[in-house]
Amino acid sequence: MAIRYGMAINTKRCIGCRTCAVSCKMENTVPVGAFRVKVLNSKGTLEGDAYEGVFPNVSMVFTTSMCQHCTTPACNEVCPTGAAQQREDGIVFIDQDMCIGCRTCESACPYDARSLNKDTGTEIKCTMCMHRLDEGLTPMCSFCCPVQAITIGDLNDTNSELSKKIKVAETTQRLIEKGTEPNTYYI
Amino acid sequence: MNQPFSRRKFVALSSAAAVTAALGSGCTLQKTEEEVKTEEPKTSVVRFACGQWNCTGTCGQNVYVKDGSITKVEPADMGDDYYQRNICLKGITYAMQQVTSADRIKYPMRRVGERGAGDWERISWDEAMTEIVDKFNKVKEEYGPKSVAGVQMTGNLSIIAYNAPQRMMNLVGGTWISFIGLMSDGAQAYGFMIPLGTSDVANGWDDMLDGSNFLITVGQNIPAVKNGYMRYVLDAQERGMYYAAFDPRFSRGVSKADEWVLVRPGTDPALLLGMMQHIIANNWHDEKYLKAYTNAPFLIRSDSGMMLKQTDLGNTGEAYVVLNATGDATAEPSADVDCTLYGEYTATIDGAQVKCSTAWKLFVDSLNSTYTPEQAADITEISADKIKDLADRYANKGPSTIRVGQGSTRYYNGHLSPLNAVVLALICGNIGTKHAGVSWESGSFDIFGGNLPTGWDEWIKVNTKVEIPDQIPGDVGFEAIRTGNPYPIKALWISQYGIGSQAPETENLFESTLSKLDFIVVSDTLMNYGAKFADIVLPVVSYYECPTGDMVCGYDAHKLLQRSQQVIPPLWEAKSDWDIGRAFADKLGLLDLWDKYGSTVEENMEWSLANNTAPEIQATDWTEWREKGVSRLNMKQPWVALEDKNFPTSTGRAHIYFEEFVEFDQQLPCHSEPIESNRTELAQKYPLTFMTAHPYFSTHGQNVTLPWIREFVPEPTLDMNPIDASARGLKDGDMVRVFNDRGSFKVKLYVNEGIKPGCLNNYQGWWPEHYAEGHHGNVTHYKVNPMQASFYESNWAACDNLVEVEKA
Numbered sequence: 001m002a003i004r005y006g007m008a009i010n011t012k013r014c015i016g017c018r019t020c021a022v023s024c025k026m027e028n029t030v031p032v033g034a035f036r037v038k039v040l041n042s043k044g045t046l047e048g049d050a051y052e053g054v055f056p057n058v059s060m061v062f063t064t065s066m067c068q069h070c071t072t073p074a075c076n077e078v079c080p081t082g083a084a085q086q087r088e089d090g091i092v093f094i095d096q097d098m099c100i101g102c103r104t105c106e107s108a109c110p111y112d113a114r115s116l117n118k119d120t121g122t123e124i125k126c127t128m129c130m131h132r133l134d135e136g137l138t139p140m141c142s143f144c145c146p147v148q149a150i151t152i153g154d155l156n157d158t159n160s161e162l163s164k165k166i167k168v169a170e171t172t173q174r175l176i177e178k179g180t181e182p183n184t185y186y187i
Numbered sequence: 188m189n190q191p192f193s194r195r196k197f198v199a200l201s202s203a204a205a206v207t208a209a210l211g212s213g214c215t216l217q218k219t220e221e222e223v224k225t226e227e228p229k230t231s232v233v234r235f236a237c238g239q240w241n242c243t244g245t246c247g248q249n250v251y252v253k254d255g256s257i258t259k260v261e262p263a264d265m266g267d268d269y270y271q272r273n274i275c276l277k278g279i280t281y282a283m284q285q286v287t288s289a290d291r292i293k294y295p296m297r298r299v300g301e302r303g304a305g306d307w308e309r310i311s312w313d314e315a316m317t318e319i320v321d322k323f324n325k326v327k328e329e330y331g332p333k334s335v336a337g338v339q340m341t342g343n344l345s346i347i348a349y350n351a352p353q354r355m356m357n358l359v360g361g362t363w364i365s366f367i368g369l370m371s372d373g374a375q376a377y378g379f380m381i382p383l384g385t386s387d388v389a390n391g392w393d394d395m396l397d398g399s400n401f402l403i404t405v406g407q408n409i410p411a412v413k414n415g416y417m418r419y420v421l422d423a424q425e426r427g428m429y430y431a432a433f434d435p436r437f438s439r440g441v442s443k444a445d446e447w448v449l450v451r452p453g454t455d456p457a458l459l460l461g462m463m464q465h466i467i468a469n470n471w472h473d474e475k476y477l478k479a480y481t482n483a484p485f486l487i488r489s490d491s492g493m494m495l496k497q498t499d500l501g502n503t504g505e506a507y508v509v510l511n512a513t514g515d516a517t518a519e520p521s522a523d524v525d526c527t528l529y530g531e532y533t534a535t536i537d538g539a540q541v542k543c544s545t546a547w548k549l550f551v552d553s554l555n556s557t558y559t560p561e562q563a564a565d566i567t568e569i570s571a572d573k574i575k576d577l578a579d580r581y582a583n584k585g586p587s588t589i590r591v592g593q594g595s596t597r598y599y600n601g602h603l604s605p606l607n608a609v610v611l612a613l614i615c616g617n618i619g620t621k622h623a624g625v626s627w628e629s630g631s632f633d634i635f636g637g638n639l640p641t642g643w644d645e646w647i648k649v650n651t652k653v654e655i656p657d658q659i660p661g662d663v664g665f666e667a668i669r670t671g672n673p674y675p676i677k678a679l680w681i682s683q684y685g686i687g688s689q690a691p692e693t694e695n696l697f698e699s700t701l702s703k704l705d706f707i708v709v710s711d712t713l714m715n716y717g718a719k720f721a722d723i724v725l726p727v728v729s730y731y732e733c734p735t736g737d738m739v740c741g742y743d744a745h746k747l748l749q750r751s752q753q754v755i756p757p758l759w760e761a762k763s764d765w766d767i768g769r770a771f772a773d774k775l776g777l778l779d780l781w782d783k784y785g786s787t788v789e790e791n792m793e794w795s796l797a798n799n800t801a802p803e804i805q806a807t808d809w810t811e812w813r814e815k816g817v818s819r820l821n822m823k824q825p826w827v828a829l830e831d832k833n834f835p836t837s838t839g840r841a842h843i844y845f846e847e848f849v850e851f852d853q854q855l856p857c858h859s860e861p862i863e864s865n866r867t868e869l870a871q872k873y874p875l876t877f878m879t880a881h882p883y884f885s886t887h888g889q890n891v892t893l894p895w896i897r898e899f900v901p902e903p904t905l906d907m908n909p910i911d912a913s914a915r916g917l918k919d920g921d922m923v924r925v926f927n928d929r930g931s932f933k934v935k936l937y938v939n940e941g942i943k944p945g946c947l948n949n950y951q952g953w954w955p956e957h958y959a960e961g962h963h964g965n966v967t968h969y970k971v972n973p974m975q976a977s978f979y980e981s982n983w984a985a986c987d988n989l990v991e992v993e994k995a
Binding site for chain 1: 260262276283410415418439883901904937939943
């Protein structure tokens, strides 16, 4: 069966350190103010820590948020230039040469996964580090995560580390009601 | 998913087949075969060791370099099946943003305006060194040979860089101000040294991973300060290990724990005592272990509090005295001879009758009278039932291991927290035992540094013609600067120390102490608050620029010795600490002494390796080490500290009774209220306990200026519980003034449910420049603890502060 890339993010292991976000910036030359990976606190915001519950019954959960590489992405169809595309292996990406930075796709994405790179004037997003995947390398966020909370792999291969993790764990997919069929699983 | 470098590729990367290219002085870069053939021809990869700044991580890095700039860092293979690659946000942002930060000190400079105003003129290295030598000579002539001093902190723990500043001061004599108590970490080490005779007590994380069933962290926030090691905790939890975190804050560590033990600040020692009382009352303790390996059965004289010796009884020999199984005094037992743990004896000493009790009896009686779970509950604000549950789990559902962090030791008697944890472990036979023990972030570092033929002294004290500098604690040094007692210090060279953000009593330190100095030199990488106060400021290289590299020895998890290669040439006119010392020596006409073991870091590193007698080091295959950049030390894996039960104490046993502290009434494990406890009279005026935790986003004063960090942590904030906020009419986001009689600072309030009412937290690391006004250090104090001073040095109790907060 053909490859279908997806992700699992283990929020039980995630320590909210933002190493994924910073390593992504390094690997993909993402300027300050733009993000391909965000680590959201319990309030769903980027800055600082947040706590759920009332003292002393408190919890702190972080959500690593990036493109969910949906099977039916809401973003691509609104692109006026055809820059927003999807590969056969499921990776959603933006052709940087074709993108005019109109940000239409940004508002269409229910996951807030796209942002404007002010340096290039183009829209950017998680490409699952497809340049690394194509060379047999682990995507940078997963490679650098200190607690191995991010797994990226082939959903169609039942023997992939990703498939095995999703199979044994209880998982959720975000905003499934939007009909985007996301391929990122949260443990 | 594959790692970028398979094992095979990694060997190729490091092997002689790799292409090398010279860049800067003596810098060797290596390229992968693959890159040479197919990839960008100008990119090279250099193996580097991060964590030279005392984060205690020491992660291997593969650094990608193009045209003399770092383009990327990746976690490197650790050369060991167990220890995995690691990298974190601190290492990445340092490499990508701090190396080229606008805050870098670029050139040697002389102050031309007021101290701290930031008005400088650029000077040459030669001019700087001439001025330093001239001023030092002038100060010595006027105030005496000891009036010239040096102080360093932990800004660079690479082996040569770390020892260079002290060696530099040894060229001219004078005074060396030690950082042990000043850095606020001394108490943690003392808590191990007092009962065990050593602080080198950390079991490997692999030992916990393999079999611990209960983990207690006492004020240690592993995922924040040791994020690379948190995987071992998570893996062990997935295996079934239960994790209880003692902490007044809902830290990242607590968020992963099975149980939050919400202890009142500074009362962890009482919680541990309550657990011990319950364990002993239920007979869950390990009598055999106590008799064989501790001084619990030793008789203690009621007249002096000292351990009864055979010589006291008119017998010969150095042995102490125990009671045999029938209650008669006898020599200390061997492992297979039984003795009485709980007993009394009347000894005849010089014709007088002296009542004696076993140390165990004194300890148990003290627990029963003062530290029952109910009494401990009153002290700690943890319920007696919970204390009993913890005790039951610790004693009966192990193996149980404890990790103690600085969060619990930065109180006035902070040593009591690790000390009581050790005694808890001892009574259950858990020291030197697999999957148990009590750990902190010590480890193989001591093995490297402490086992040269004469330690590093031989290397440091290279100038035998001047008097060896007086080594004095920080509090004594500051007093000498402030008042001239016991002698004046008038010139100070500060190295590797963000003294403006990481020292006690910030405002007082600068305005009433450092201002008294005739001459201040600061050598640093960043133009921080302390550097701005200098008369001469010297630019130090980033870790990536050190000519010929340096050597980094791993702490607890990584029992690894790593070779950190030079990655890029020194930027601007920065020099390494080694080369600064060399320039100073040259100006003094002592270059031959400085170069005694070689003129480069590499040669000195080689000398230190050749002269290291520690078996852990000696067995290293140095050829392999030079090629791969990493070697595992010759230590059993998983590492269990003190497995041989040879305790380097005065008795050769582990101690639960400490005769040396009778005069301080700390001869038994005890609890002592924080000096600024919220139950003191001072709390009427200043009711809130002010803590400065280590954050996840910086190592001390580093990282906090970097754009990628500031994107998610824009500014310092003060954590306050909503109950305390509403009592003061404060709301989230308010600018508030935090104050006490020592000073104040202004900071943005973060009202949240993650902190115990009555407590405040303000993460350490932020510089005075980052606050609306003042600095969090202004409300701290550096009060001397005579007991600690008698043992080693008084420790800065950085979290033992009472304050009040009002709207600014």
